[in-house]
Amino acid sequence: LLWVEQGSERAREGYGARAVNGCNRGRMSTISAVSVVPVGPTTGGVGAGRLRGSLQCRAVLPPPASCISVATTSGMVAVGGDRVFAVHDLGGTLVRKFALPLAHECYVRSVCFARRGRMILAGSEDGTIRMVHLDTRVEHSFEGHSADVSSVATVAKAWPRFVSGSVDGSCRVWHATTGKCEHTCLCDDSEVCSVAVRFDGAIFGAGCMDYTVRLFSTTTGLLISRCVGHTDAVLSVAFSPTVDLLASASLDGRLRCWETESAVAHADGGPKMCKCVGSFLDGNAMVLACAFSDDGRWLLGGEDSGVIRVCDPVNLERAWDINGLSGPIVSLSMVRSVLAITNGADDVVIFDLQMQHTPPDLYDESAH
Numbered sequence: 001l002l003w004v005e006q007g008s009e010r011a012r013e014g015y016g017a018r019a020v021n022g023c024n025r026g027r028m029s030t031i032s033a034v035s036v037v038p039v040g041p042t043t044g045g046v047g048a049g050r051l052r053g054s055l056q057c058r059a060v061l062p063p064p065a066s067c068i069s070v071a072t073t074s075g076m077v078a079v080g081g082d083r084v085f086a087v088h089d090l091g092g093t094l095v096r097k098f099a100l101p102l103a104h105e106c107y108v109r110s111v112c113f114a115r116r117g118r119m120i121l122a123g124s125e126d127g128t129i130r131m132v133h134l135d136t137r138v139e140h141s142f143e144g145h146s147a148d149v150s151s152v153a154t155v156a157k158a159w160p161r162f163v164s165g166s167v168d169g170s171c172r173v174w175h176a177t178t179g180k181c182e183h184t185c186l187c188d189d190s191e192v193c194s195v196a197v198r199f200d201g202a203i204f205g206a207g208c209m210d211y212t213v214r215l216f217s218t219t220t221g222l223l224i225s226r227c228v229g230h231t232d233a234v235l236s237v238a239f240s241p242t243v244d245l246l247a248s249a250s251l252d253g254r255l256r257c258w259e260t261e262s263a264v265a266h267a268d269g270g271p272k273m274c275k276c277v278g279s280f281l282d283g284n285a286m287v288l289a290c291a292f293s294d295d296g297r298w299l300l301g302g303e304d305s306g307v308i309r310v311c312d313p314v315n316l317e318r319a320w321d322i323n324g325l326s327g328p329i330v331s332l333s334m335v336r337s338v339l340a341i342t343n344g345a346d347d348v349v350i351f352d353l354q355m356q357h358t359p360p361d362l363y364d365e366s367a368h
Contacts, residue, residue, distance in 0.1 A: 185221050211231060254280070299311045
């Protein structure tokens with residue numbers, strides 16, 4: 001929040017203070033009070049029938065995991081901190097740790113797995129993206145941004161290409177094999193907070209400080225479309241892994257879903273406006289992060305209040321609230337039943353999240 005309100009220099013100060021505090025293992029008693037609360041039932045969609053949920057804490061990661069980003073895949077969690085990024089298993093055990101060769105404070109702002117969890121990308125405040133093979137520990141660096149790298153992203157069908165977004169107001173498309181920057185995509189001098197690549201690898205989205213989400217072609221670097229409707233900075237974007245939906249989380253308190261295919265289909269005629277197909281949440285709390293579950297069934301939004309909202313993106317309904325976490329939810333990721341989050345209280349927590357929906361034709365209200 002300091003970065004958004006007062007610039008990246010103040011953000012470094014805020015993140016530095018958090019890093020000194022480290023991860024407080026004594027918060028396990030607080031974390032054990034976290035609960036999953038169904039919102040509903042409603043008249044249709046996922047809310048019709050019975051919703052049941054449970055949440056158990058798997059691990060609270062130790063320092064240096066008082067970090068800014070989290071990614072989950074292949075039974076591992078990746079985190080970033082001051083001059084370091086690391087990989088842990090789901091029980092919290094350290095698997096690999098990589099140190100940045102820098103003498104000054106420099107936070108890893110974003111981490112992303114590639115090649116089915118065999119490689120990791122890490123974007124940091126020195127404007128560099130580092131790519132490391134987890135087995136061989138061979139490291140490659142990609143340089144070109146003139147300010148903090150705020151986000152890195154890729155998907156299997158886009159590889160060996162990946163995308164980075166920066167505070168310098170640009171996104172870049174990189175080729176992991178050649179090490180070259182193939183395209184530089186400008187965002188009208190607006191700082192880029194988050195990038196995400198669509199599941200087919202054809203386009204990527206960039207959430208920006210000027211309240212806009214921009215869509216670019218991964219292969220040509222051309223601006224395809226804009227998503228306009230937020231009234232404050234867009235801090236996080238995410239594509240559904242299964243359907244044509246782009247989610248955006250904003251400081252205006254809204255979690256929006258956008259349909260992108262129609263805009264892409266008309267890309268030859270110049271940039272089009274994407275259609276907003278749904279808006280979740282009531283705007284009472286700022287939404288700092290969003291992510292789809294890996295099966296596309298759920299859309300999660302993390303608020304500055306510490307609450308995680310779980311929505312059904314297909315039926316455009318809010319289904320669950322996860323309550324009891326302290327501090328703003330700044331990053332989250334969900335694969336299968338594993339939910340990993342980071343928050344402003346220095347916690348990096350791995351949960352086992354079970355959510356069950358019994359359809360109305362199978363749910364007997366009189367029996368409960």
